[in-house]
Amino acid sequence: MNPGNHDKTTGQEAHVHIVSYKEHASTFLGLILLTIMTVTVSVFGADLYTLTVLTALAIASAKAVVVAMYFMHLKYDPKIYKAMLGVVLVLFIVFIVLTLIDYLIRN
Amino acid sequence: MDTTFVLPNSGHHRDDMSSKMGMWLFLFTELLLFGGLFLVYMIYRFKYHDAFLHASYDLNVWFGGVNTIVLLASSMSVAMSITAMQKGNIKLSKNLIWLTIIAAGIFLVIKSFEWSAKFEHGLFPGMEHYNSMGNGERLFFFLYFFMTGLHALHVIIGAIFLYFIIRAIQKQKVRQDKYMFLENGGLYWHLVDLIWIYLFPLFYLIH
Numbered sequence: 001m002n003p004g005n006h007d008k009t010t011g012q013e014a015h016v017h018i019v020s021y022k023e024h025a026s027t028f029l030g031l032i033l034l035t036i037m038t039v040t041v042s043v044f045g046a047d048l049y050t051l052t053v054l055t056a057l058a059i060a061s062a063k064a065v066v067v068a069m070y071f072m073h074l075k076y077d078p079k080i081y082k083a084m085l086g087v088v089l090v091l092f093i094v095f096i097v098l099t100l101i102d103y104l105i106r107n
Numbered sequence: 108m109d110t111t112f113v114l115p116n117s118g119h120h121r122d123d124m125s126s127k128m129g130m131w132l133f134l135f136t137e138l139l140l141f142g143g144l145f146l147v148y149m150i151y152r153f154k155y156h157d158a159f160l161h162a163s164y165d166l167n168v169w170f171g172g173v174n175t176i177v178l179l180a181s182s183m184s185v186a187m188s189i190t191a192m193q194k195g196n197i198k199l200s201k202n203l204i205w206l207t208i209i210a211a212g213i214f215l216v217i218k219s220f221e222w223s224a225k226f227e228h229g230l231f232p233g234m235e236h237y238n239s240m241g242n243g244e245r246l247f248f249f250l251y252f253f254m255t256g257l258h259a260l261h262v263i264i265g266a267i268f269l270y271f272i273i274r275a276i277q278k279q280k281v282r283q284d285k286y287m288f289l290e291n292g293g294l295y296w297h298l299v300d301l302i303w304i305y306l307f308p309l310f311y312l313i314h
Binding site: 021022024026031032043052053056057063064067078080081084085091092096098100103 | 127128135143149150168172176182185187189190194284290293297298307
C-alpha cells in the first residue's frame with residue numbers, strides 16, 4: 001500500500017479542523033457553569049414562577065447549542081450539517097405548535 | 108494543475124462526508140423519538156401542573172446534577188479522543204474512550220441507586236404507592252421511568268458502541284487518516300448527552 005497515495009486527492013482531509021484540547025476543556029467549563037446556573041435558579045429560590053420553566057429551557061438550549069457547535073464539530077464542519085439540523089428543528093417546532101393548537105382549541 | 112475533485116467510484120473505498128451525514132440522519136430520528144416524548148410531557152405538564160410540581164420533589168436534584176456533570180465530562184473526553192486521533196496520539200485516544208466508558212458506568216451506577224430508591228418508595232408504575240396517587244403524579248412517574256429508562260438504554264448502547272471503536276483502533280481499522288467510525292461514535296455519545304441536558308431540568312428542576 002502506498003501511504004502517500006490515499007485520500008489526499010479527495011480533498012476531504014484538506015479542510016479538517018482539529019479542535020484543540022484546550023478548546024474542549026473550556027467548552028466543558030462553560031457547560032458546567034451553565035449547569036450550576038440552572039440548578040441555582042431552580043433550587044435556591046429565584047421565584048420566577050412560570051419564568052422558571054422558560055429560564056430552564058433557555059439554559060438547556062444554550063447548553064445544547066454549545067455541545068452541538070463545539071463537541072459535535074458543527075462549527076467547523078461543512079455547512080450542510082447545520083442546514084440539515086435546522087430543517088429537522090423547524091420540523092420539530094411545527095410539531096410542537098400543531099400539538100399546542102390542537103390542545104388549546106379542543107375542549 | 109492541482110485539482111482536488113475526484114469522481115465517485117474512483118477507486119476510493121470510502122466517503123467520509125456521506126458516512127457522517129448518515130450518522131446525522133440517524134441522530135435526527137433519535138431526536139424525533141425523544142421529541143415525541145417531550146411533547147407528551149409538555150401537554151401533561153400543562154394539564155397537571157401542580158401534580159408535576161409536587162411529584163418532582165420526590166426526585167433528588169443531586170443525583171441528577173452529579174449525573175449531568177458525569178455526562179458532560181464524558182462528552183469532553185470523547186471529543187478529546189477525536190482530537191488525539193487526529194493528532195496521531197493513538198494511545199491517548201484509546202484511553203480517553205476508556206474514560207468515557209467508565210463515565211457511562213458511573214452514570215448507570217448513580218442511576219440505579221436513584222431508581223432503587225424509587226422502587227423502595229413504590230413509585231414504579233404498577234406498585235402500590237404508585238396506584239394510590241392521582242393521575243398527574245402517576246403520569247409524571249410514568250414519563251420519568253420511561254424517558255430516563257430509554258435514555259439509560261442509549262447510554263448502554265453508546266458504551267458498547269465506544270467499546271467496538273476501541274477494538275477497531277486496536278485492529279488499526281480506525282487510524283489517524285481514517286477515523287470516521289470514532290467520529291460517529293462521538294456524535295452518538297454527544298446525542299446521549301444532549302438528551303440528558305433536557306431531561307435534567309424538566310424532571311429534576313421543577314420548583
